[in-house]
């Protein structure tokens with residue numbers, strides 16, 4: 001028997017549930033399918049659990065630094081990983097059950113448990129059930145890439161998902177991948193007490209960032225005795241007694257790193273390989289991402305793709321925005337589109353990096369006339385008072401229009417302070433609006449107007465390459 005709906009949503013990540021609420025609220029009969037954990041990556045194996053663990057790691061770090069603040073430290077600080085995990089499980093679990101009960105209690109919405117697969121462009125199977133609708137929304141997210149590396153199949157390794165079950169302290173965690181996910185795990189495990197080595201094939205960490213940002217990140221991590229092996233080539237693995245040997249073949253340093261555990265953090269891939277996309281006629285690119293237009297239509301009318309699986313974003317806020325775009329177009333006659341979005345994200349090491357818009361390297365490459373302002377966190381009173389002066393902030397504006405092109409705040413509170421810049425970018429207002437705004441003292445944000453008062457031609461400043 002086939003169950004007929006107005007809309008089918010596959011996946012309950014960051015776009016699906018919100019879209020279900022919008023469509024069901026508009027009176028549509030909606031089916032939503034989840035094969036595993038309600039809430040998807042962010043809730044279960046991504047943002048929420050990692051930021052919860054980052055908070056535990058920060059507490060350990062501050063406890064070790066207690067004497068710097070005049071607080072008497074009774075002795076060595078240690079971390080109980082079982083307690084760290086149970087705090088993380090409680091916070092993440094609350095969100096997961098919250099998403100599930102929200103969906104199950106939603107009027108006009110039916111929840112299906114199981115793997116959804118297209119049988120045709122209008123039909124989806126879930127186990128023995130057949131669902132049909134004229135509108136189908138794909139929100140299947142992604143998972144960790146596990147690349148083919150010599151010897152990897154012969155050694156145990158962790159991913160962002162399986163590391164969530166770890167309730168002990170790895171003696172020496174080898175992290176393959178110096179991107180955002182790898183860096184967050186690196187600092188957090190170091191602060192928990194593990195020895196940590198990051199192995200990265202590129203010549204610098206967080207390789208999409210400007211070189212000055214990347215170098216500052218490296219200094220922050222190395223100050224905490226995290227080992228960093230860049231330019232690693234021919235990465236391979238073998239067992240050596242209880243240990244795992246990672247062969248790194250780097251230009252400098254030992255050709256091997258010996259550790260107790262390996263975390264693979266080399267990127268993500270979309271969950272589109274077992275979705276029946278061929279049966280539906282939905283086109284994907286060569287990496288498996290679903291091809292969509294600016295309004296998130298796929299190549300098949302009546303099918304949309306939202307979130308990480310469309311390759312237009314790799315964040316919770318971009319997935320959620322996808323749902324806003326689709327909802328606005330379908331229900332409000334409001335032609336919102338993906339290209340309205342300004343790139344923005346944070347890297348949650350401590351201190352965090354908040355980013356908005358273009359990098360300096362991208363602006364230089366564009367050939368535009370631009371102005372740049374830069375300020376070290378040592379010259380931000382709030383950072384000095386908090387004893388957290390690592391990092392810097394910089395901003396780049398168009399010399400002609402005075403619109404802000406991009407900014408990076410690597411420093412305490414950088415993940416929050418970046419929003420005062422981002423909002424002015426969305427307003428397409430000139431930078432002078434922030435420069436003349438009176439910000440609160442003492443905050444990190446109050447130095448943004450000051451930095452904007454010290455702009456110099458980008459061409460006069462030595463380049464921060466990417």
Ligand SMILES: Cc1cc2nc3c(=O)[nH]c(=O)nc-3n(C[C@H](O)[C@H](O)[C@H](O)COP(=O)(O)OP(=O)(O)OC[C@H]3O[C@@H](n4cnc5c(N)ncnc54)[C@H](O)[C@@H]3O)c2cc1C
Nearest residue numbers: 011013014035040041042046116140141307308314315316
């Ligand atoms: C370690 C880590 C940390 C992160 N930290 C941040 C952060 O701090 N900030 C941020 O913005 N982003 C962060 N991200 C990224 C963020 O988690 C993702 O961008 C976001 O979850 C994407 O949401 P989504 O809706 O596309 O899909 P997902 O959240 O991945 O959800 C997809 C859902 O679809 C289900 N599904 C898949 N296939 C099927 C099928 N065939 N049938 C039925 N159900 C299916 C899955 O089980 C899953 O529940 C992090 C990611 C990782 C891995």
